[in-house]
Amino acid sequence: MQADLLQALSTLLSVQHMLYLLGGTLLGLVVGILPGLGGIAALSVLLPFVYGGDPTLVLPMIIGLLSVTNTSDTFPAVLVGIPGTSSAQATILDGYPLAQRGEAARALGAAFSASLIGGLFGALMLTLAIQFARPLILAVGFGEQLMLVVLALTMVGMLTGASAIKGIVMCGMGLLFGSMGAAPATAEERLTFGLIYLEDGVPLVIVGLAMFAIPEMVEVLRKRTTISSIPELGAGTMQGFRETLKHKWLVLRSSVIGVVIGALPGLGGSVTNWVAYGHAMQTAKDRSMFGKGDIRGVIGPEASNNADNGGALIPTLMFGIPGSGSMALFLGALVLIGIEPGIGMMERHLDLTFIIIWSLAIANVLGAGICLFLAKPISRITLVPFALVAPFMIVIVYFAAFQATRAWEDLIALFVLGLFGMYMKRFGWSRPAFLIGFVLSLRLDASVYQSIQVYGSSFLERGGVQVMLVLIVISIFLAARMKGRREPPPAESAHTPANKTPQALFLGLLIAASLYVLYDAWQLSFLGKVFPVTVALITLALLVATVALFNRKRPDYVFFDSEHESSGDNRPVHSDLHFQGWVLALLAAIGLFGFILGLFAYITTFLRVIAGVRWYKALAGALGAVAVMSTFGHFLVLEYPTGLLQYLFELPWPLN
Amino acid sequence: MFSRSKVKFDLDKWEPVLLSPQGAVVYTTPAFGISGPQDLAKLKGKSLVFGGQSASSSESRIIMSLELLGLKPKYVWGMNRGPVRLAFERNELNINYDSMPGYLGAASNLVKAGKAVPLYTMGITNNKGVLVRDPNMPNLPHFGEAYESMYGKKPSGPGYDAWQSTNKMMTMLNKGIFLPAGTPKPVLKAWRTAIANVLKDPDFEKEAGKIIEGYPQFVGEEATPIVKDATSFKPEAWAWLKNYFKSQHNVTIE
Numbered sequence: 001m002q003a004d005l006l007q008a009l010s011t012l013l014s015v016q017h018m019l020y021l022l023g024g025t026l027l028g029l030v031v032g033i034l035p036g037l038g039g040i041a042a043l044s045v046l047l048p049f050v051y052g053g054d055p056t057l058v059l060p061m062i063i064g065l066l067s068v069t070n071t072s073d074t075f076p077a078v079l080v081g082i083p084g085t086s087s088a089q090a091t092i093l094d095g096y097p098l099a100q101r102g103e104a105a106r107a108l109g110a111a112f113s114a115s116l117i118g119g120l121f122g123a124l125m126l127t128l129a130i131q132f133a134r135p136l137i138l139a140v141g142f143g144e145q146l147m148l149v150v151l152a153l154t155m156v157g158m159l160t161g162a163s164a165i166k167g168i169v170m171c172g173m174g175l176l177f178g179s180m181g182a183a184p185a186t187a188e189e190r191l192t193f194g195l196i197y198l199e200d201g202v203p204l205v206i207v208g209l210a211m212f213a214i215p216e217m218v219e220v221l222r223k224r225t226t227i228s229s230i231p232e233l234g235a236g237t238m239q240g241f242r243e244t245l246k247h248k249w250l251v252l253r254s255s256v257i258g259v260v261i262g263a264l265p266g267l268g269g270s271v272t273n274w275v276a277y278g279h280a281m282q283t284a285k286d287r288s289m290f291g292k293g294d295i296r297g298v299i300g301p302e303a304s305n306n307a308d309n310g311g312a313l314i315p316t317l318m319f320g321i322p323g324s325g326s327m328a329l330f331l332g333a334l335v336l337i338g339i340e341p342g343i344g345m346m347e348r349h350l351d352l353t354f355i356i357i358w359s360l361a362i363a364n365v366l367g368a369g370i371c372l373f374l375a376k377p378i379s380r381i382t383l384v385p386f387a388l389v390a391p392f393m394i395v396i397v398y399f400a401a402f403q404a405t406r407a408w409e410d411l412i413a414l415f416v417l418g419l420f421g422m423y424m425k426r427f428g429w430s431r432p433a434f435l436i437g438f439v440l441s442l443r444l445d446a447s448v449y450q451s452i453q454v455y456g457s458s459f460l461e462r463g464g465v466q467v468m469l470v471l472i473v474i475s476i477f478l479a480a481r482m483k484g485r486r487e488p489p490p491a492e493s494a495h496t497p498a499n500k501t502p503q504a505l506f507l508g509l510l511i512a513a514s515l516y517v518l519y520d521a522w523q524l525s526f527l528g529k530v531f532p533v534t535v536a537l538i539t540l541a542l543l544v545a546t547v548a549l550f551n552r553k554r555p556d557y558v559f560f561d562s563e564h565e566s567s568g569d570n571r572p573v574h575s576d577l578h579f580q581g582w583v584l585a586l587l588a589a590i591g592l593f594g595f596i597l598g599l600f601a602y603i604t605t606f607l608r609v610i611a612g613v614r615w616y617k618a619l620a621g622a623l624g625a626v627a628v629m630s631t632f633g634h635f636l637v638l639e640y641p642t643g644l645l646q647y648l649f650e651l652p653w654p655l656n
Numbered sequence: 657m658f659s660r661s662k663v664k665f666d667l668d669k670w671e672p673v674l675l676s677p678q679g680a681v682v683y684t685t686p687a688f689g690i691s692g693p694q695d696l697a698k699l700k701g702k703s704l705v706f707g708g709q710s711a712s713s714s715e716s717r718i719i720m721s722l723e724l725l726g727l728k729p730k731y732v733w734g735m736n737r738g739p740v741r742l743a744f745e746r747n748e749l750n751i752n753y754d755s756m757p758g759y760l761g762a763a764s765n766l767v768k769a770g771k772a773v774p775l776y777t778m779g780i781t782n783n784k785g786v787l788v789r790d791p792n793m794p795n796l797p798h799f800g801e802a803y804e805s806m807y808g809k810k811p812s813g814p815g816y817d818a819w820q821s822t823n824k825m826m827t828m829l830n831k832g833i834f835l836p837a838g839t840p841k842p843v844l845k846a847w848r849t850a851i852a853n854v855l856k857d858p859d860f861e862k863e864a865g866k867i868i869e870g871y872p873q874f875v876g877e878e879a880t881p882i883v884k885d886a887t888s889f890k891p892e893a894w895a896w897l898k899n900y901f902k903s904q905h906n907v908t909i910e
Contacts, residue, residue, distance in 0.1 A: 184734025187710045
């Protein structure tokens with residue numbers, strides 16, 4: 001075993017192998033920084049090129065790519081409050097406020113060092129797991145999987161917003177939204193409105209972009225502020241590094257969370273970072289700074305989401321069961337290079353298994369090193385007015401959304417859900433809870449049905465299930481106690497019950513949506529409707545309770561309207577409708593002129609009108625974007641949406 | 657294949673270029689005191705649990721064979737192959753199948769470790785249209801033989817006819833290359849000649865052995881009767897199938 005381990009390292013340390021590993025790592029860093037483009041998108045782009053390649057070269061490249069997206073995704077999370085990938089969502093809660101205080105370097109230093117340690121820990125655990133994982137994973141049956149999902153949902157729901165009840169409601173709404181498409185038990189269609197596009201539900205990448213990218217961009221645009229007003233970031237990087245070491249036990253515990261959750265099928269990095277965040281919060285003595293720039297809120301999620309990869313590789317390599325979307329693609333890559341995962345990875349291909357482990361460790365060191373080294377130059381982005389960056393980012397968001405299924409409906413879904421996301425943000429309904437509910441919906445639906453089908457109600461008697469139940473109760477108890485002990489909100493804040501009509505309307509919309517789900521599910525067979533009906537009823541009950549709370553006269557955490565936060569001179573010039581219009585404008589431009597011409601017209605106009613740059617500069621910026629997108633599309637053989645113009649006339653490349 | 661309203665093509669009108677079959681193996685746990693195919697009858701009346709994607713998916717040939725054998729497992733739907741095999745290892749599911757590559761790659765290790773016992777294969781259809789043993793597991797009976805060993809007579813009747821058509825569709829048409837109806841003859845001929853030449857190429861044979869696994873390959877017109885058989889159900893067989901899906905799985909096929 002040890003001989004194999006060293007043999008794999010010496011193979012990997014040759015120049016050629018290191019170049020592949022470095023290439024994968026750099027690509028991973030880039031896609032991690034680009035919001036909306038994560039390991040999944042990058043790997044799907046890479047897959048056609050690895051076919052039939054030498055496994056000892058291809059594997060380091062892929063692992064390099066997957067290992068570091070969770071490192072570099074911290075840049076946009078901390079600097080602009082947009083997650084580079086869904087694994088960095090929790091990092092925003094404290095990383096972004098730190099950046100707004102001008103302490104971005106400190107947050108990044110802590111994040112990258114925590115990422116590094118988490119990643120190495122993940123690689124170590126993967127090595128150990130190879131000897132022990134089989135009996136462990138076999139102990140997690142249907143019932144245990146069900147309980148694990150419930151645990152994740154309750155923690156996320158109660159902890160990610162100011163109001164626990166609204167958080168749980170959003171978990172429910174996410175579950176209902178995720179139930180769209182074919183029911184796992186009966187393959188009956190739910191909530192599809194007869195549209196073929198909705199038969200598999202809305203793709204995750206669209207929900208993620210709509211919930212996080214669009215509302216954040218609109219908000220930053222409206223406030224018209226740069227992210228940091230302090231040009232010099234100081235030497236915070238080393239301070240962040242020291243803080244990671246100071247909180248070494250938190251790093252270790254979060255890494256354990258990352259490995260464990262990563263190893264469990266269905267719960268990927270997008271869940272891990274929230275659980276680690278919840279854990280960092282639950283175990284802290286003084287929680288007052290969480291959400292306002294507590295460094296522990298950065299360290300916990302960042303350590304866990306890099307450790308996640310090591311964990312996720314365990315079931316993927318051993319049983320061929322992917323723990324997450326990117327692992328599913330990794331599995332596809334394994335097949336393309338002719339490796340059958342499973343017990344063979346421990347026997348015939350042990351050398352490749354160790355190459356994977358070493359690649360994971362080395363890529364984490366490389367990735368964190370590059371990020372630490374580049375932290376300062378990249379932090380300077382904070383000084384660029386957002387209006388200059390925004391049109392390009394909106395284009396990238398639409399671009400990423402279109403790669404989901406390459407259908408026009410992707411763009412429409414993005415816009416509609418983006419609107420929903422904006423109002424969720426404005427009225428304080430937890431978007432993470434919605435996203436996690438959405439991700440776990442199918443899993444929960446299937447595991448409820450599977451547990452009951454296999455065990456009946458006796459699944460509750462299983463030891464593992466009871467352990468999980470106790471954990472759930474403890475978690476709810478701790479969360480409730482934490483929420484109960486807060487000071488009441490101040491009189492003049494977003495929690496004031498003044499002008500309640502807009503938020504009451506949104507509440508009404510949620511109630512109407514739940515009622516529609518009930519109506520839609522009612523016509524299905526028992527197994528097809530039991531999940532949506534149960535979730536809809538629970539959600540409705542909580543919504544009714546929220547309505548009752550809405551009658552309160554004093555400020556309460558149940559109220560939230562971010563419009564109350566800004567008053568007088570602070571008030572944004574434009575209403576939120578104004579920028580919704582700008583987001584819609586790109587959709588219209590693409591619809592008329594197709595992607596390339598549409599983005600040209602859009603970026604030019606945006607830069608001229610919103611950012612106020614000169615015409616020729618705006619044109620140059622737009623031309624640059626056209627050049628990049630055209631080359632990108634040409635070499636990677638991407639399709640771009642076409643518009644009315646292409647429908648009427650035949651156009652030459654790249655306008656077609 | 658079961659006239660789903662969303663599927664809008666007529667397979668039997670297409671021009672076949674190549675049919676590449678792929679078999680499947682049904683196996684169970686030794687927990688019921690079963691040591692081989694000869695003990696199949698012992699499974700009757702046992703509380704079996706089977707996991708799969710959905711009743712009307714490619715698993716239909718498997719669950720129909722269980723039904724015809726008089727085995728009544730509980731069915732757990734909405735599961736992919738990987739999780740199913742894992743749940744089988746955890747003993748939460750106790751009767752399962754795998755396609756031949758899946759079986760040879762992973763499940764056969766369970767058999768070696770004494771955690772699984774193979775029962776029968778789906779067999780393949782030879783060029784005379786007769787069900788014969790899978791060339792990858794010549795020692796394991798096919799479904800027809802398994803039925804005979806359990807009931808002492810050859811299987812027959814509308815249920816068996818329905819199984820045969822379904823099995824041809826899933827096993828014999830497992831992988832195929834087709835050209836659209838109305839493809840010009842010279843184009844069709846070029847495709848078929850090319851495929852026939854590929855199959856004859858010794859280099860291809862060397863590489864492909866692991867993938868096509870010694871299954872007979874059907875080029876061009878050879879494939880036509882199989883496609884026709886698989887896509888046309890006798891009316892009684894169709895009625896049986898319709899009733900089976902409706903009464904046992906609450907799935908309506910048109």
